Amino acid sequence: xxxxxxxxxxxxxxxxxxxxxxxxxxxxxxxxxxxxxxxxxxxxxxxxxxxxxxxxxxxxxxxxxxxxxxxxxxxxxxxxxxxxxxxxxxxxxxxxxxxxxxxxxxxxxxxxxxxxxxxxxxxxxxxxxxxxxxxxxxxxxxxxxxxxxxxxxxxxxxxxxxxxxxxxxxxxxxxxxxxxxxxxxxxxxxxxxxxxxxxxxxxxxxxxxxxxxxxxxxxxxxxxxxxxxxxxxxxxxxxxxxxxxxxxxxxxxxxxxxxxxxxxx
Numbered sequence: 001x002x003x004x005x006x007x008x009x010x011x012x013x014x015x016x017x018x019x020x021x022x023x024x025x026x027x028x029x030x031x032x033x034x035x036x037x038x039x040x041x042x043x044x045x046x047x048x049x050x051x052x053x054x055x056x057x058x059x060x061x062x063x064x065x066x067x068x069x070x071x072x073x074x075x076x077x078x079x080x081x082x083x084x085x086x087x088x089x090x091x092x093x094x095x096x097x098x099x100x101x102x103x104x105x106x107x108x109x110x111x112x113x114x115x116x117x118x119x120x121x122x123x124x125x126x127x128x129x130x131x132x133x134x135x136x137x138x139x140x141x142x143x144x145x146x147x148x149x150x151x152x153x154x155x156x157x158x159x160x161x162x163x164x165x166x167x168x169x170x171x172x173x174x175x176x177x178x179x180x181x182x183x184x185x186x187x188x189x190x191x192x193x194x195x196x197x198x199x200x201x202x203x204x205x206x207x208x209x210x211x212x213x214x215x216x217x218x219x220x221x222x223x224x225x226x227x228x229x230x231x232x233x234x235x236x237x238x239x240x241x242x243x244x245x246x247x248x249x250x251x252x253x254x255x256x257x258x259x260x261x262x263x264x265x
Contacts, residue, residue, distance in 0.1 A: 065089030
């Protein structure tokens with residue numbers, strides 16, 4: 001068993017030994033709520049918004065979709081577009097462009113309610129390369145994956161990384177920032193939960209680097225604490241703090257994107 005797994009087990013054991021508490025689930029407060037997922041990037045459009053409704057915890061099945069909403073995205077440069085409904089709860093842009101430095105506002109009118117969210121697309125930080133380091137731990141080879149990028153001197157940058165292993169999406173939430181190391185080339189590895197995956201020589205690893213704003217970063221950091229295996233960009237029963245008004249679940253994110261790949265040594 002790997003050392004960090006042993007530490008995790010001991011830590012969890014201490015948590016449950018130190019206190020006991022009976023928790024009653026309040027199903028009355030677990031009512032259906034609207035879920036809004038929307039993204040806009042510096043890449044070519046169209047950009048998409050997905051709208052569904054949550055289901056009570058005690059129920060099973062897929063989330064019902066909302067196809068009759070009015071969805072608008074505007075920016076602080078005076079551009080605005082009403083998105084086209086594409087069925088299955090999806091809405092897409094036709095002409096709106098994602099531009100670094102602009103703040104985007106999403107407005108959704110569904111039923112008799114209005115929901116809104118804002119996200120600022122940061123300036124793109126170049127994604128230079130992926131560095132792979134190997135270490136022998138208790139006779140096993142451990143891999144460290146380090147995204148190399150030059151963090152700007154201006155503090156407050158946040159980064160999200162989406163990981164594919166051999167073209168399979170790995171559902172983990174990988175976030176970095178410059179709170180500790182500001183204005184230098186990154187040398188910090190990604191905190192990948194290798195209980196879910198196993199790297200081998202010859203594996204293909206792809207990373208998508210997203211420069212995100214602070215509210216989006218908080219959402220994904222909290223989501224990582226809740227569960228390292230939730231769907232990327234998805235919601236969980238314990239929804240983290242988001243940037244959408246009026247009690248909606250989900251997230252609206254404007255971000256830059258760049259992708260690199262490497263073969264594991």
